[in-house]
Amino acid sequence: GLWQFTLVTGRYYGLEISSMVDARRDPVASTQAACRYLKDLYDMFDDWTLALASYNYGPGNVIKALKRAGGKASTYWDIYPYLPQATRDYIPALVAMTYLYHYYPDYGITPNDPPIPLATDTVMIDRHLHLDQVAEALGIPEEMIRLLNPQYKQGIIPATIKPYPLVLPQREISRFIDCQSALFARNDDSDEERLNGQKQAEYGQTGEDYKPKEPVGTKYKVKKGDTLGAIAKRYGTTVKGIMRRNNLPDTRLRIGQILYIGK
Structure with missing residues (x-):
């Protein structure tokens, strides 16, 4: 995902990670979790560069580096020699990215158009739903639906126990609301067809011959x-x-x- 959460840390900060869903890929949920994690790290070190180094290297390792650097060490640059190369590069890369974000016109850099719509909205889904069904119903590319909903690893919203969000282009929300009842009504039949197709592909058999x-x-x-x-x-x-x-x-x-x- 955007924030490079490990499985353990992601779950600790409330991100669902399963065979169907990986909320580390959800840009909104993972960003909210990352903000909570960074706040906790800042509360621990009272220094943003150390907090960012801890995000990359782990707070325990940063504490060890501070001890190795001596009693007066209190900043990222104090522990720089005691960090691995990836973490040494992490803060300068962040500073460089922030600089370019503000001053890119001075260097002839032109932003590319985003591959997904900037104007989006969210609806909560409380039934099992396939993303390709949504794309077909709305007449838009399935790739766009998957880009907007990258957390669904198998292209399925597994809303059998609790509701899950579905992100769509803002202009498509009303059309989806109009057709969602029909989508849900078709879903059971669609699941049966998919299962039969999987059986035929795996076993080379059809109908009642399947074992x-x-x-x-x-x-x-x-x-x-x-x-x-x-x-x-x-x-x-x-x-x-x-x-x-x-x-x-x-x-x-x-x-x-x-x-x-x-x-």
């Missing part, structure tokens, strides 16, 4: 590295179906967890 690799209606113990998407594919079912069958509030799994697959 899953492993039996359904059984128990599965979660192992390290498992995701709901991978488990669903293995058993010829859907993430939504597994979540409903096991009353899962979200797509996060824990090692050793027992999942019931099938009816």
